Amino acid sequence: MNYVKISADQCKGCRVCVQACPNHCLKIGSVFNTMGYQSAVFIGEDRCTACGICFYVCPEPGAVTVFKNEKPQKKRDTGESA
Amino acid sequence: MIKHKKPTAFYETFERKGHNDTSTHYCPGCGHGTVHKFIAEAIDDLGVKDQVVFLSPVGCSVFAYYYFDAGNIQCSHGRAPAVATGVRRVHKDAVIISYQGDGDLAGIGTSEIIHAANRGENITVFFVNNAIYGMTGGQMAPTTLNGQKTLTTPLGRDPGRDGLPIGMAEIMNAITAPVYIERVSLSSTKGVLKTRKAVRKGLKNQIDGRGFSFIEILSPCPVNWKMDPVEAREWIAGNLEPVFPITCFRDACSQDQKDSQIAVEHSVESDQIPFMDDKELVSLLKVDALIPNLEILNLEEDQLVKIAGFGGQGVLSGGVLLAKCGIAEGIHATWLPSYGPEMRGGRAYASVILANDEIGSPVVDEPNVLIAMNGPSLDAFEDDVVPGGFILVNSSIATRKVKRDDVSVLYIPASDIAKKEGLTAAANVVLLTIYLKHKGIMSTETLRKIIPVSVTRKKFINTNLRIMDKALEYYDNNVRI
Numbered sequence: 001m002n003y004v005k006i007s008a009d010q011c012k013g014c015r016v017c018v019q020a021c022p023n024h025c026l027k028i029g030s031v032f033n034t035m036g037y038q039s040a041v042f043i044g045e046d047r048c049t050a051c052g053i054c055f056y057v058c059p060e061p062g063a064v065t066v067f068k069n070e071k072p073q074k075k076r077d078t079g080e081s082a
Numbered sequence: 083m084i085k086h087k088k089p090t091a092f093y094e095t096f097e098r099k100g101h102n103d104t105s106t107h108y109c110p111g112c113g114h115g116t117v118h119k120f121i122a123e124a125i126d127d128l129g130v131k132d133q134v135v136f137l138s139p140v141g142c143s144v145f146a147y148y149y150f151d152a153g154n155i156q157c158s159h160g161r162a163p164a165v166a167t168g169v170r171r172v173h174k175d176a177v178i179i180s181y182q183g184d185g186d187l188a189g190i191g192t193s194e195i196i197h198a199a200n201r202g203e204n205i206t207v208f209f210v211n212n213a214i215y216g217m218t219g220g221q222m223a224p225t226t227l228n229g230q231k232t233l234t235t236p237l238g239r240d241p242g243r244d245g246l247p248i249g250m251a252e253i254m255n256a257i258t259a260p261v262y263i264e265r266v267s268l269s270s271t272k273g274v275l276k277t278r279k280a281v282r283k284g285l286k287n288q289i290d291g292r293g294f295s296f297i298e299i300l301s302p303c304p305v306n307w308k309m310d311p312v313e314a315r316e317w318i319a320g321n322l323e324p325v326f327p328i329t330c331f332r333d334a335c336s337q338d339q340k341d342s343q344i345a346v347e348h349s350v351e352s353d354q355i356p357f358m359d360d361k362e363l364v365s366l367l368k369v370d371a372l373i374p375n376l377e378i379l380n381l382e383e384d385q386l387v388k389i390a391g392f393g394g395q396g397v398l399s400g401g402v403l404l405a406k407c408g409i410a411e412g413i414h415a416t417w418l419p420s421y422g423p424e425m426r427g428g429r430a431y432a433s434v435i436l437a438n439d440e441i442g443s444p445v446v447d448e449p450n451v452l453i454a455m456n457g458p459s460l461d462a463f464e465d466d467v468v469p470g471g472f473i474l475v476n477s478s479i480a481t482r483k484v485k486r487d488d489v490s491v492l493y494i495p496a497s498d499i500a501k502k503e504g505l506t507a508a509a510n511v512v513l514l515t516i517y518l519k520h521k522g523i524m525s526t527e528t529l530r531k532i533i534p535v536s537v538t539r540k541k542f543i544n545t546n547l548r549i550m551d552k553a554l555e556y557y558d559n560n561v562r563i
Contacts, residue, residue: 002085012110014304014311020271037110055086057274059115060105061122061149062088070083 002050002068004042010063011039017054017064023047026054039063089122091131096148107145111311113268113301114143117210120281121179122150128285133177135169137162140190141183142217143210160191163198166205177288178205184225185215188250192224195250199294202259206284206295209250212303213322220306224248227325232306247325251298255331261293263331267300269318273328283335292335300326378412379524381438386446389510390431390463391455391476393421400453400510401432403536407518407528408436416444431459436523451521453513455496456480474517476509492520492561499556500549505542508549515553520561526554 004025011033017040018026025044033039042048050068058064095103108115125131134152138144140159147154153176157165162180169178180198187195187209195207214232215221221234225247229238239247251265266280267273277299284295300322302314309317387404391397398419408415414437421430433446450471454460457480460473467473469488478497496512511533518526530550534543 007104010105012105014111016111016311016315019312020274022271035105050085052086053271053275056119056278057116057271058119059108059110059112061092061115061119062104064086065084065088066086068083068085 001045001071002048002066003045003070003072004048004050004054005065005067005072006040006042007063007065008033008039009035010060011037012060012063013037013039014059015040016057016059020053020057022051022053023049089119089126091122091125091134091151092118092149093151098145098148106149108142109303109305111302111304111314112142113210113212113299113303116268116274117181117208117277117281117299117301118143118146118149120278121181121208121285123278124282124285125150125152125177127282128177128289130177130285130289133175135173135176135178137165137169137178137180139182139186140217141186141215143181143183144217146181160186160189161194162186163191163194163203163205163207166207167198167201167203170203170205177285179285180205180207182207182209183216184209184211184213184250185221185223188224188248189215196253196257199254199257199260199296202261202293204288204291204293206288207297208281208284209296209298210301211250211298211322211326212301212306213247214303214306216303216306220303225250225326227321230321249326251296251326251331254296259294260296260332261334262287262295262297264296264333265298265300265326265328265331267318267323267328268302269300269315269323276328283333287335290335298326300328379408381413381436381523383450384438385434385436385451385523386449387434387436387451387453388431388446388449388463388466389434389453389455389513390429390459392458393430394507395430395455396507396510397421397430397455398432399536400514401434403510403529403532404434404436404514406532406536407524408434410528410532411524413438414441416441418444418446429458429462431463451517453517454480455509455513457482460484472517472521474513474520476513478509492516494553494556494561496553499552503545503549503552505545505549508542508546511546511549512553512556515550516557516561519554519557526550 025048026040027043028038029041050066052066055064055066106115136150136152136154138146138156139162162182166178166180211225213225215223220232222232226239228241231238254263264280266277280297284297287295300318304311304314307314389397389401401417405415405417416435418433435441448468450468452463452467452473455476460480471489473484473491475493476496477493478495484491496509499512500506500508533546537543
């Protein structure tokens with residue numbers, strides 16, 4: 001499967017990736033990070049194509065990492081429990 | 083497998099003040115981060131990380147040096163293209179990224195960008211246009227839209243009062259030399275991916291030595307536009323793009339645009355830039371007859387010289403003479419003047435360093451040689467001289483003796499010696515001659531060769547040379563015993 005890892009500490013919750021993802025694989029989470037932003041979380045295990053659009057639209061250098069054909073090692077990697 | 087991740091042209095952590103060292107200082111939804119990412123990715127993919135010189139501007143992107151693991155020069159406001167020109171002249175292989183915002187490029191540095199483009203410098207300019215001055219809180223910029231409300235146009239920009247928004251890409255397109263001009267936008271996913279392509283193309287052009295590339299990027303500033311990041315992107319599409327059309331104005335590097343072939347011919351090939359070594363420069367200035375080919379001098383000790391006096395005494399020109407002697411001897415020399423607003427009579431001093439190795443700073447705080455041409459300068463600097471240093475006093479004017487006993491001192495009535503030959507202002511030559519002779523720094527013949535080159539009023543050259551002879555005569559008769 002493909003998945004996207006969002007670094008909760010770097011994400012500023014701007015929603016640009018949420019809006020840009022063609023398969024609606026991302027949403028804004030409910031938890032605040034250390035900077036006080038609600039970071040994006042990955043919810044598209046079944047439909048992510050690892051196209052990288054979220055990576056390119058994201059204004060942070062390292063907030064988004066896109067994995068292709070790999071299983072998330074921990075549930076946390078998708079950002080859901082962040 | 084990782085398909086997309088943070089490019090390695092970024093530092094792993096960003097050492098800035100504050101607790102979070104992994105994210106940028108940019109506001110949520112800012113376009114800078116995206117453009118940074120594309121530049122970093124292109125640097126990675128083109129494999130030029132070691133050659134990159136990133137020129138960060140004044141504006142929010144001033145802190146680019148915290149992020150890019152590359153060479154960096156932080157330029158004065160608007161001057162990045164001028165700095166880029168300088169870097170290009172000295173580093174043929176550098177990949178120069180001139181990164182500017184719209185206040186910087188279209189407002190404060192309009193002249194620099196136009197002339198750099200007109201010279202066809204082989205550089206890549208990224209122009210991030212967000213239609214306002216972002217860092218200072220959102221004031222009107224030359225690119226602000228008609229009617230757009232900013233901090234300085236609370237009722238909206240009025241074209242009658244403030245003019246119309248400037249299209250920089252259109253201005254670039256009126257110049258022949260650039261090889262690639264494109265305007266892109268971060269308003270949509272498609273625009274973002276086009277921006278990525280344009281960034282890569284701009285850098286590739288430079289690496290291939292094709293010439294000047296200009297990429298204008300319409301970029302959101304959600305905070306100053308008072309919108310959320312998604313709205314801001316929609317606002318670009320609805321408002322900025324109609325005024326600043328998204329198009330490729332010129333791409334001389336692709337096959338289908340034949341007429342722009344001229345542009346390629348106009349662009350400066352980096353090989354053609356004349357590089358001159360010192361010898362060529364000397365012959366160009368027609369001073370080769372005067373400067374003999376000397377063996378490179380080896381100083382026993384670096385000379386940190388402070389020449390002090392009042393304006394008009396030849397303090398500064400004396401420093402220049404000494405520095406030129408050092409250069410003629412093949413050693414490193416710097417000269418740094420300091421003087422008040424008065425042309426004559428005010429306090430003036432010059433710091434001169436003569437050294438075998440390259441000189442880091444031209445400032446002399448603790449001189450080992452003080453040439454005091456009057457009393458006040460002896461008072462001011464006597465205590466600064468390092469123990470074991472040398473103080474040379476113009477005893478015609480400074481009447482008191484040096485109080486310290488841990489320095490060597492020589493009293494020379496320099497103004498009197500010069501006055502006798504009819505040129506009081508040449509007291510500096512007397513003191514320099516005696517300094518060189520007494521300390522055995524270099525042959526006084528070097529000074530004799532330099533005086534004709536350095537003295538601006540040619541009718542005094544012979545008088546200066548005669549005064550030099552008198553100084554040597556005085557030294558032989560009164561000092562060397």
